[in-house]
Amino acid sequence: MSLMTYHSNSRAFIERSGLGDFRHQKKLLGWCMVHWLSWNQFAYEKAEFHWILDNVETGILPMFDALEWGIDDAEWKRMCQLTSNTRNAAKARLEWKRIHRTPPRVFARRLQHAYFPVEKSWQSLADIDETLTQEIKSFYDTFRCLTKS
Numbered sequence: 001m002s003l004m005t006y007h008s009n010s011r012a013f014i015e016r017s018g019l020g021d022f023r024h025q026k027k028l029l030g031w032c033m034v035h036w037l038s039w040n041q042f043a044y045e046k047a048e049f050h051w052i053l054d055n056v057e058t059g060i061l062p063m064f065d066a067l068e069w070g071i072d073d074a075e076w077k078r079m080c081q082l083t084s085n086t087r088n089a090a091k092a093r094l095e096w097k098r099i100h101r102t103p104p105r106v107f108a109r110r111l112q113h114a115y116f117p118v119e120k121s122w123q124s125l126a127d128i129d130e131t132l133t134q135e136i137k138s139f140y141d142t143f144r145c146l147t148k149s
Helices: 008-016 028-046 053-059 061-067 073-086 104-115 122-128 130-147
Strands: none
Touching: 008 028, 028 122, 028 130, 053 061, 053 073, 061 073, 122 130
16 A cells, blocks of 8 residues: 555656556556556566565575574564564654655655555455456465465
């Protein structure tokens, strides 16, 4: 849902990147669905290590080990738990220094996302584009299974 809070400059950059076919998407949520899938597939193909935010506490640890960074697993998990309890990135994007030049429509979407989040279901995504929803679900489910620890 945070993708729906992008500024038009970011959206233009994403569309110029060549990743994703946005031509048939009439609604913002459909555009976000295309963006999420195309960029995540691209990142997956390019990356040597894979992890998802759903398992950031453990999924990223093999990469740290391979890089020999010496990060203590228990300390990493503790910091992840501490951070997730104290920081809401959506609310941080509403600080005055960040929003005073934000267009009103983007500000309204960011405000809603931070304080009145709307959870989308697979059905609500399918209502926008059923085929795209199945592609997203398949990619996410496959990837989630590959990255479980």
